[in-house]
Amino acid sequence: METIRKTLRDSKTARWLALAMISFTMLCGYYLTDVMAPLKPLLEKELLWSSREFGIFTGAYGWFNVFLLMLIFGGIILDKMGVRFTGRMATIIMVAGTAIKFWAITTHTLDGHHFLGMKLQVVMAALGYATFGVGVEIAGITVSKIIVKWFKGKEMALAMGLEMSTARIGTTLAVATSIPLANALGGVSKPVLLALVLLCIGMISFFLYTIMDKKLEKSLAGEGISDDEESFRFRDILVIVTNKGWWLIAILCLLFYSGVFPFIKYATDLMINKFHVAEKYAGLIPGMLTVGAIALTPIFGNLYDRKGKGASIMILGAFLLLFVHIMFSIPGLDATIIAIILIGILGVAFSLVPSAMWPSVPKIIPEKQLGTAYGMIFMVQNVGLMLVPMLIGWVLDEFCITGTRLLDGVEIPTYNYTLPMIIFSCFGLLAILFAFLLKAEDRRKSYGLELPNIKK
Numbered sequence: 001m002e003t004i005r006k007t008l009r010d011s012k013t014a015r016w017l018a019l020a021m022i023s024f025t026m027l028c029g030y031y032l033t034d035v036m037a038p039l040k041p042l043l044e045k046e047l048l049w050s051s052r053e054f055g056i057f058t059g060a061y062g063w064f065n066v067f068l069l070m071l072i073f074g075g076i077i078l079d080k081m082g083v084r085f086t087g088r089m090a091t092i093i094m095v096a097g098t099a100i101k102f103w104a105i106t107t108h109t110l111d112g113h114h115f116l117g118m119k120l121q122v123v124m125a126a127l128g129y130a131t132f133g134v135g136v137e138i139a140g141i142t143v144s145k146i147i148v149k150w151f152k153g154k155e156m157a158l159a160m161g162l163e164m165s166t167a168r169i170g171t172t173l174a175v176a177t178s179i180p181l182a183n184a185l186g187g188v189s190k191p192v193l194l195a196l197v198l199l200c201i202g203m204i205s206f207f208l209y210t211i212m213d214k215k216l217e218k219s220l221a222g223e224g225i226s227d228d229e230e231s232f233r234f235r236d237i238l239v240i241v242t243n244k245g246w247w248l249i250a251i252l253c254l255l256f257y258s259g260v261f262p263f264i265k266y267a268t269d270l271m272i273n274k275f276h277v278a279e280k281y282a283g284l285i286p287g288m289l290t291v292g293a294i295a296l297t298p299i300f301g302n303l304y305d306r307k308g309k310g311a312s313i314m315i316l317g318a319f320l321l322l323f324v325h326i327m328f329s330i331p332g333l334d335a336t337i338i339a340i341i342l343i344g345i346l347g348v349a350f351s352l353v354p355s356a357m358w359p360s361v362p363k364i365i366p367e368k369q370l371g372t373a374y375g376m377i378f379m380v381q382n383v384g385l386m387l388v389p390m391l392i393g394w395v396l397d398e399f400c401i402t403g404t405r406l407l408d409g410v411e412i413p414t415y416n417y418t419l420p421m422i423i424f425s426c427f428g429l430l431a432i433l434f435a436f437l438l439k440a441e442d443r444r445k446s447y448g449l450e451l452p453n454i455k456k
Contacts, residue, residue, distance in 0.1 A: 008219040014212065015150045019159050021209040022143045023166035025091060028202030029136040030170030032098055032195035033061070038178045038268035038283035039188050044412040046188055047105065051413070053122045055393015058265045060126030061133040062386030065379055072237075074138035075375020079368065083146050084210040086371075090139035091203035097132030098196045101125050106189045137382065139206075141374040146209075148362050148370060150216070153455045157359035161301025164354050168290040168297070175264065176287035179280060236369045237376075245364040245447055246373060248438040249357060250380040252314065252431055256353050258384030259321050259427035260346070264289065265389055266396075266420065267343075270328070273415045275339045279407070285339055292347020293354075300355035310356040310449040311439035317352030318435045320345055322428030329421035353431075356449075363447045388427075392420045 008014050036043070037058075043049040049057075064070045078086040104110065104124035113120035143163060151159040178191040240246055267286035271277040277285065304310050324346040327333060365373040400415045442449040 008212075008216045009150045009154075014216075015154070015159075018150055018209060018212050018216075019147065019163060020166075021205050021212070022087075022146055023163045025087075025139065025202040025206040025209075026136075026143055026163060026167040027170040028195075028198040028205075029094055029139060030167040031174045031198055032094070032132060032192070033136060034171045034174040034264060035178050035191045035195045036188070037265040038175055038286070039182060039191070040266070040269045041272065041279060041407055041412060042179070042182055042188050045407045045410040047121065049119075049122065051393045051396040051415070052390075053118065053393075055390045055396075056118065057122055057126045057129060058262070058389035058393070059386045060130040061389075062382035062384075063126070063130040064134045065130075065137055065382040066386055069379065070134045071137055071141070071375040071379035071382065072372070073375075074134070075141055075372035075378075076234075078138070078142055078145060078371030078375065083142050083149065084213050087139060087142045087146075087206050088210065090135045090142060091199075091206050093135030094132050094139065095135075095196070095199050095203055097128050097130070097135055098192070098199055099128070100131060101128030102189060102192045102196055104128055105192065133382070133385075137378045138375070141371060141378055144358060144361075144374050145371050146213070148367060152362065152367070155302070155305055155454065156362075157301035157304040157355060157453050158298055159301075160358050161298040161351075161355045164358075165294040165297045168293045168350075171264070172287045172290040172294065175268065175283045175290065177283075179268075179283050183280065237372060240365060240369060240373050240376060243364060245438070245441050245445060246361075246377075248434055248441055249361060249364065250377045252318075252353075252434040252438060253357060253377055253381045254384045255427050255431040255434060256318060256321060256357075257381050258388045259325060259424050259431065260350055261385055262388040262392060263325075263346075263424055266392055266417075269415065270417045270421075271339060274328075274334050274417050275336050276334070277336060277339075285336075285343055288340065288343045289347045289350060292344055293350040296348060296351035297355045300351050301359065304356050304359060305453040308449075308451045308453075310360050311435070311442050312450065313352050313356040315432065315435040315439065317349045317356075318428060318431035320349035320352070321431060322425060324349065325421050325425040325428050329418050329425055331416075331418055359453060360447070360449050363449060384427075388423075392423065395419055395423070 040054050043054060074086065074090070104121055110121040110124060115123045144160070147156065147159050147163060181191045181194065182188050264286060268282045271282040271285050272279060300313060304313060324342045327338070327342050361373060361377070362370060396415050399419055400417065401413045402416050403414045404411045405414050439449070
């Protein structure tokens with residue numbers, strides 16, 4: 001009689017508990033990622049930041065990841081050293097970067113000082129955010145590989161969808177609560193302090209997960225199962241970059257997320273300037289974007305697991321992204337209900353593409369190269385996360401100031417967001433093109449992007 005091998009990942013309780021622990025870590029990371037996005041008007045009032053300085057700070061997220069190739073190195077470390085070492089390293093970097101950022105926006109020692117024509121406070125806050133960006137992105141690729149490790153051949157897309165949904169809870173809380181917290185506790189630094197505390201708890205959660213990871217590897221070894229077929233080699237990078245399917249997913253990721261994450265940074269300001277929503281409520285509407293993603297990403301992930309159609313799901317999501325940004329760019333459409341509807345549709349797009357894109361990577365890239373492949377995709381994505389906010393901030397200051405308004409007695413600029421939304425629409429149009437190219441490549445190479453993930 002054939003013996004059925006059982007490992008720790010065959011236990012539903014164990015693998016879903018592991019997912020919950022690493023997902024909570026990412027929730028804490030995503031809270032800090034977006035906690036200052038709704039605070040743009042308060043930063044202009046309290047710290048006298050301009051839109052360009054806000055854009056530089058926001059774009060700093062990708063400085064080290066892009067210019068120092070930190071995500072490539074992070075992916076290599078992940079494939080060489082494993083998920084436990086890399087995840088612990090990443091969470092420590094996240095906490096350190098957040099501490100620098102918090103210090104920069106609270107200390108008075110930087111007042112009146114400048115560096116390369118910018119306020120030294122902006123530069124130091126940006127350096128802290130850039131350091132955090134290294135940690136949270138490496139944590140992201142580590143979590144992706146952990147999910148493949150526990151869920152390959154099982155509910156992988158559902159698990160990735162649930163992890164992304166949990167992370168989006170962090171984004172939702174950040175966008176919805178940062179202005180009320182800043183107003184209630186007396187300053188823009190208070191939401192960042194809360195984020196720092198949450199990150200420390202998230203770091204502890206990941207350290208606890210590593211105990212389960214050790215037990216998983218022992219159970220795999222006990223059954224004679226090797227986690228990876230062979231160790232990573234540097235020449236595997238050449239294999240990845242010569243894979244056309246990998247490039248198509250990487251560029252689609254760049255274009256799609258360039259139309260979403262930088263938009264979130266400015267969405268609260270858009271609600272105030274175009275839709276005339278009061279500051280204390282303005283973050284609630286963009287928060288609905290991630291609420292929709294929280295609910296729908298696991299549903300679409302489960303659909304991909306059971307029915308397939310991954311490439312088609314990405315095409316639909318890209319079409320919705322384009323539609324929403326085109327509608328936001330039309331000057332006369334300024335009723336609040338329109339903003340709510342469009343944010344809801346964008347939430348659907350924000351669920352569709354990631355739910356199919358990330359589980360598709362293991363169908364194109366061998367598991368032993370996954371850490372590096374994810375790391376390189378995240379690096380390509382970070383080019384957009386770095387440059388697009390800077391571009392939008394520059395465009396707002398140079399072409400979109402329409403006057404001034406008073407915020408608690410302080411005069412700050414008002415903006416016309418038509419041109420920025422046209423720029424975001426261009427990303428949606430290009431994302432559609434590359435989604436179709438990916439589907440065509442899948443037909444040629446038979447990656448199985450249109451096939452279910454669950455093996456029966």
